[in-house]
Amino acid sequence: MSAEPHQPESTNPDKEEADRAHCDWNFRLATVVSPPASRPEASDVIGAIELDPSDRLLATAGIARKIRFYTLATLLPHNPPAFLSHSSACDFYLCTPAKLSSLRFRPATGSRLIAAADYDGVVTEYDLENRESVFERHDHNGRRVWSVDFSAAGDLGASGSDDGVAKVWDPRSSAAGSPVHAGTGSVCCVEFDRVDNGPYLALGCADRRAYVYDLRATGAGPAAVFGGHERTVTYVRFMGGVRMLSSGTDGSHRLWEAGSRELRAYRGHRNGRSFVGMAVWREGGLIGCGSETNEVFVYDLRWGEPIWVRGFGPAESGFTSAVNWRGAGAGGTDDCTLIAGGSDGVLQFFSCRRNQPAD
Template structure:
């Protein structure tokens, strides 16, 4: 669509045209409550979803957010912390809520409520991201990230199991894998996926960014962006995971050839890591680099890191 949509703490959705910088829309979308998340559809032009502290996720259509087409209340007692629209299936929407659950909707049948409920995090679920066509990744303030298989789950409103200790999925719909190693008890620390490579990234309250691979539960790599010694450690996973894990990414200024992850560009460090985003594969190809991760901190620092094998 060539637009950027931003939600603010006053419940307003602002939409800008990227090429011209002109404002397209300024909508009081969530009755003055904080907007936590915005997502665009890659299949349906001008379809946008927003999630907020008013315990609702809302769907918008039309250029300039002119039509509010649906209001979703996964749990009337819980805030909706994040919403995501599937890049693989035009009809799938996921919402992560403060009750610790993630809810998956078929947008063709919204009247029936969510078709799946992924429950098991012990604290609020802060993020959800679709990983390819049949998987969903969720993050929560219980310091876990979970990978869920959606394709084999029966549609319906029943709970799909609880989080275990990592490893292969248990019968009854538990996550395929649970990732541990970062620190997250309070803040939004970001979540990003790169489906083509099976990569998952999140921030941490110890000031480091963490990369995981869907093949094992412990961290693939971590990089300290705080300028202070990291206080994170892997929690959970088995011995074989531990043998592969926590290869620290190179510190600022180290050569990328050393392996791990080296910051390519930094805008300063400190605080906790509040946002992460895997860059498109094209970005690495142009620069001749492996997978790139942008990470921002709560103090305004931004770093671009390259993930490389040692």
């Protein structure tokens, strides 16, 4: 597997800058976690990777109808050797009645409560202390729920579904959620503004648009609409200030600012039909994503060309299906960990460290 920087056929100023940015960072495969042995016909696609608020647990979920939990300290010890390989089972897992598309720990509950969105149209909350489900929300008429999220304080939840509706609800109440958006295509992602703690909810939809709603005035319609993608918008991320990042199955990420103006497009990975994951390490200014070429890509927010590409496995064996970042904490900007999951159920952890300038 190659860890060389991506080499597009043509050259341009963005590529030259990205090549220089590649020299700023050192990426190293640190840990591989193989899935437990299962039936040959069973699928183990990882569709979601989530870190708990205490930075102690890592949770994964997907097609296998299980939420698996790992202790990060055992996967990423303080002074790791050059390479670690884990093939053992996770610390524990919870069986679920349906395939899962999204996970989110509820803020203000520590590592205790996690919500899972499933293909049967249900958002289920699980108590990890008792390892059991404690609440089910049926707000989408049995249509697949693609995404679930919580506000920074944990007092609001949101979900988006194949029914074309995004709903906002009180996780402390059994009352049905209130529709914020009702469109003609699936709502594939929802995200609260947890960067600036603003009263905003962003959506990515199958109608090729991303939307931002002001939750104080949802009846007035979206506060912003971003319409530059050519296909389904699969992920949205608030970037702070007036900026937002979106990702689509047109094989691009796009950076926007207030007024729906596109600042930059990021291309290089392949994404035409699958959810390949997209996550941002805001402190370091890096985007991580998967690809249908079964590779992991990293982009610097300043340039449209990738600064690093790593083969996840043979291209014919599947695709990279989920990613997340684990920052260094305390606002550190010089090192972090990129976590990627594949359609074969394998997890890979890449250490990322900024190279220090020569004296």
